[in-house]
Amino acid sequence: MLRPPHLVLVVAMVAVWWIAALAWPELPARIPMHFDLSGRPDSWTATSIWSWFGLPALATGIGLVFGFLLPWVATRLAAKHPTWINVIGRQRFQMLPAAARVRVVAAMMTWLVWLAVALQALMFELVRGIAAVATGAQATMPPVPLFVLLATVLVIVVGVVVSQVRALRRETQRR
Numbered sequence: 001m002l003r004p005p006h007l008v009l010v011v012a013m014v015a016v017w018w019i020a021a022l023a024w025p026e027l028p029a030r031i032p033m034h035f036d037l038s039g040r041p042d043s044w045t046a047t048s049i050w051s052w053f054g055l056p057a058l059a060t061g062i063g064l065v066f067g068f069l070l071p072w073v074a075t076r077l078a079a080k081h082p083t084w085i086n087v088i089g090r091q092r093f094q095m096l097p098a099a100a101r102v103r104v105v106a107a108m109m110t111w112l113v114w115l116a117v118a119l120q121a122l123m124f125e126l127v128r129g130i131a132a133v134a135t136g137a138q139a140t141m142p143p144v145p146l147f148v149l150l151a152t153v154l155v156i157v158v159g160v161v162v163s164q165v166r167a168l169r170r171e172t173q174r175r
Contacts (some may be wrong), residue, residue: 003118006067006113007109008163012063012116012121013059016055016056016060016101016123019124020052023052023131026135027047027131027134028045028047028135030045030046031044031045031052032044032141034047035133039140039142039143040103040139040140047134055130056127061122062123063116063117063119064119066112066115067113067117070109070112071109071112075102078102079101079102082098083106085101087104088165088168092168092172100171100174104168106167108164110163111156111159115156118144118149118152118153124154125145125146
């Protein structure tokens with residue numbers, strides 16, 4: 001059974017593919033692949049399966065790694081091979097018992113899943129914006145939503161770090 005953050009992640013990954021598949025039949029022979037800071041396309045490429053569906057494939061890979069693989073691997077490494085995990089306060093982390101190390105890592109993992117969700121939202125907006133500019137529905141890709149999503153990613157990264165530091169402090173004080 002998927003936990004709520006994982007369920008949101010799966011829905012977000014599907015949404016990126018959905019918007020790409022929905023736009024595919026309407027795409028012209030060339031699509032924009034790069035934009036300047038004001039949202040004007042400044043580089044174009046030929047439309048192909050790879051050029052169009054590469055971004056959703058990348059988004060899916062990021063979602064699977066950050067949302068499922070990394071939490072699974074990090075939890076197992078925390079329990080059995082703590083020297084392979086690089087955390088703030090590494091020496092204190094390594095001196096903790098296995099169950100405490102797992103709790104420290106677990107504190108970061110929900111944030112990591114939300115990071116994957118935010119990255120999916122960013123990819124969704126990129127695919128949507130590229131399609132809108134390519135089909136002429138928009139002259140530019142508005143940069144504000146992208147900057148808001150990038151700021152969200154940054155806030156979540158800070159959340160990952162803060163949660164790890166707090167969990168390590170809590171586990172160290174328990175001893």
